[in-house]
Amino acid sequence: MPSSGKVESQGWPKDVGIIALEVYFPSQYVDQTELEQFDGVSSGKYTVGLGQSKMGFCSDREDINSLCLTVVQRLVEKYNISYSDIGRLEVGTETIIDKSKSVKTVLMQLFEDSGNTNIEGIDTTNACYGGTAALFNALNWVESSSWDGRYAMVVAGDIAVYATGNARCTGGAGAVAMLVGPGAPLVLDRGVRGTHMQHVYDFYKPEMASEYPTVDGKLSIQCYLHALDKCYEVYSNRAQAEGIKAGHSLLDSADAFVFHSPYCRLVQKSLARLLLNDFLRDPSPDFEGKYAGLEGFKEVKLENTYFDRSVETSFLKASKEIYESKTKPGLLISNQVGNMYTPSVYGGLASFLSSRTLSDVAGKRVVLFSYGSGLAASMFSLSVSEDQSPGSPLEKLMSNMSKIPERLESRQKREPSVFADMMKLREDTHHLAPYSSVGSVEDLFPGTWFLTEVDNMHRRKYERKPLMSATDVNMADISQIKKTTVQQSQPVSVENSKNLIQATIRTQHRKL
Numbered sequence: 001m002p003s004s005g006k007v008e009s010q011g012w013p014k015d016v017g018i019i020a021l022e023v024y025f026p027s028q029y030v031d032q033t034e035l036e037q038f039d040g041v042s043s044g045k046y047t048v049g050l051g052q053s054k055m056g057f058c059s060d061r062e063d064i065n066s067l068c069l070t071v072v073q074r075l076v077e078k079y080n081i082s083y084s085d086i087g088r089l090e091v092g093t094e095t096i097i098d099k100s101k102s103v104k105t106v107l108m109q110l111f112e113d114s115g116n117t118n119i120e121g122i123d124t125t126n127a128c129y130g131g132t133a134a135l136f137n138a139l140n141w142v143e144s145s146s147w148d149g150r151y152a153m154v155v156a157g158d159i160a161v162y163a164t165g166n167a168r169c170t171g172g173a174g175a176v177a178m179l180v181g182p183g184a185p186l187v188l189d190r191g192v193r194g195t196h197m198q199h200v201y202d203f204y205k206p207e208m209a210s211e212y213p214t215v216d217g218k219l220s221i222q223c224y225l226h227a228l229d230k231c232y233e234v235y236s237n238r239a240q241a242e243g244i245k246a247g248h249s250l251l252d253s254a255d256a257f258v259f260h261s262p263y264c265r266l267v268q269k270s271l272a273r274l275l276l277n278d279f280l281r282d283p284s285p286d287f288e289g290k291y292a293g294l295e296g297f298k299e300v301k302l303e304n305t306y307f308d309r310s311v312e313t314s315f316l317k318a319s320k321e322i323y324e325s326k327t328k329p330g331l332l333i334s335n336q337v338g339n340m341y342t343p344s345v346y347g348g349l350a351s352f353l354s355s356r357t358l359s360d361v362a363g364k365r366v367v368l369f370s371y372g373s374g375l376a377a378s379m380f381s382l383s384v385s386e387d388q389s390p391g392s393p394l395e396k397l398m399s400n401m402s403k404i405p406e407r408l409e410s411r412q413k414r415e416p417s418v419f420a421d422m423m424k425l426r427e428d429t430h431h432l433a434p435y436s437s438v439g440s441v442e443d444l445f446p447g448t449w450f451l452t453e454v455d456n457m458h459r460r461k462y463e464r465k466p467l468m469s470a471t472d473v474n475m476a477d478i479s480q481i482k483k484t485t486v487q488q489s490q491p492v493s494v495e496n497s498k499n500l501i502q503a504t505i506r507t508q509h510r511k512l
């Protein structure tokens with residue numbers, strides 16, 4: 001319980017931020033090289049042009065409720081948190097399966113045994129930004145007169161799926177859960193957030209009966225880059241005022257830059273764009289040093305450069321070293337899972353942490369950029385605690401993060417045709433009631449919640465695939481023993497599942 005950190009009417013509690021972080025991604029993926037061949041696009045378009053290697057996807061066993069149930073329970077179990085110690089629960093998602101009932105209320109099932117129903121917060125939606133809005137709500141609560149001394153928990157989850165066509169390869173799925181309170185190992189910097197919000201139709205979901213968005217891909221890239229410029233300007237000015245930024249370049253002052261990642265190549269371009277911003281604002285750029293060869297760009301206007309190949313190539317080259325050390329490590333999950341929407345930027349944070357040792361990361365500053373189409377965007381930063389002592393919150397957090405690469409490796413690859421069948425099944429059965437899910441339970445990671453049925457009143461029922469060991473909630477470790485342990489939930493083999501899926505698609509076609 002964090003109540004000891006509460007300072008009644010003497011100021012804010014100390015070191016408010018992220019105490020614990022858990023990431024969940026699906027147990028199956030499609031390989032992007034194989035998807036290029038399957039889709040008949042030129043070799044390298046998805047892997048080099050967009051920078052993606054693998055894309056995680058969910059069967060009809062998982063929906064937004066199950067993703068969030070899974071990640072919350074995993075966080076609680078791993079950190080041995082009492083459900084009674086949570087006073088606020090916020091969910092950020094754009095995967096809407098009910099226009100009234102929030103995901104938060106579904107999560108309340110996990111709290112039933114504790115008897116704790118005194119929990120504020122509901123769902124927040126605006127494309128990929130909902131998780132950040134939820135995090136800000138949680139931080140604001142802890143720093144407000146409403147705070148009752150308990151933890152806040154923030155959940156961000158989404159299933160990112162697109163209709164067949166050029167955007168489908170930029171899908172993904174996943175969820176993160178974050179425990180928020182004082183005494184955190186990741187302390188959110190105060191007074192520096194920079195936000196940009198604007199009305200635009202770049203990506204939106206007007207079709208209530210479909211999971212798929214309506215996308216103006218090129219406009220969405222332009223909006224993302226414009227929002228980045230605007231947020232960076234506010235953040236930089238505030239960071240300078242707070243003493244976070246030294247000199248004219250924030251790129252030199254912070255240790256990592258983590259971005260919302262629709263696809264990795266856009267993030268590399270975004271980091272290059274921060275250098276362009278620094279360069280244009282620098283009254284006396286060093287043309288002998290870091291800006292060598294960029295003299296010709298001194299008069300360009302930011303708003304004319306979104307798709308300027310010459311500016312882009314030059315600044316990508318000039319920022320390559322910074323990208324490799326400060327941004328690329330944060331792209332692991334994005335590269336391997338794809339766009340998770342609301343959790344994307346926090347998956348980036350987890351990826352960055354997973355790439356560092358405890359001593360590497362202690363005392364460092366991470367700048368984050370969150371973007372949600374429509375649009376809402378913010379840049380903010382956090383400072384990593386200096387306390388590396390055994391058993392410290394930072395050590396525990398880093399120990400959990402260090403398992404991420406192994407967990408990614410433990411997933412199973414599926415043929416693009418299996419992925420396409422699954423998208424078709426989801427498409428045909430989305431919002432169908434009554435409906436019984438047919439996807440494989442055997443394939444899910446132990447500890448995963450899954451949908452069993454939707455009854456004729458659209459009420460969804462879930463079960464949890466048992467953990468293999470009561471004490472071990474680490475998926476990578478669990479996956480080692482999975483093959484030798486008897487399944488406790490109805491097992492459905494991959495082959496049977498494939499047959500069932502195809503039969504269900506045929507049946508649904510007859511029904512619809």
Ligand SMILES: CC(C)(COP(=O)(O)OP(=O)(O)OC[C@H]1O[C@@H](n2cnc3c(N)ncnc32)[C@H](O)[C@@H]1OP(=O)(O)O)[C@@H](O)C(=O)NCCC(=O)NCCS
Nearest residue numbers: 042043044045048049050166167170217218220221224262
């Ligand atoms: C991102 C998106 C617009 C790309 O679709 P597209 O127009 O078919 O893709 P492009 O033809 O522009 O190709 C993508 C990139 O791969 C490059 N490319 C294409 N074929 C290639 C190949 N064989 N080898 C290497 N690179 C290749 C292109 O040159 C392009 O690079 P650029 O972005 O530097 O210009 C589309 O996937 C989409 O709409 N995604 C969803 C929305 C989204 O993610 N928006 C981002 C901001 S939120």
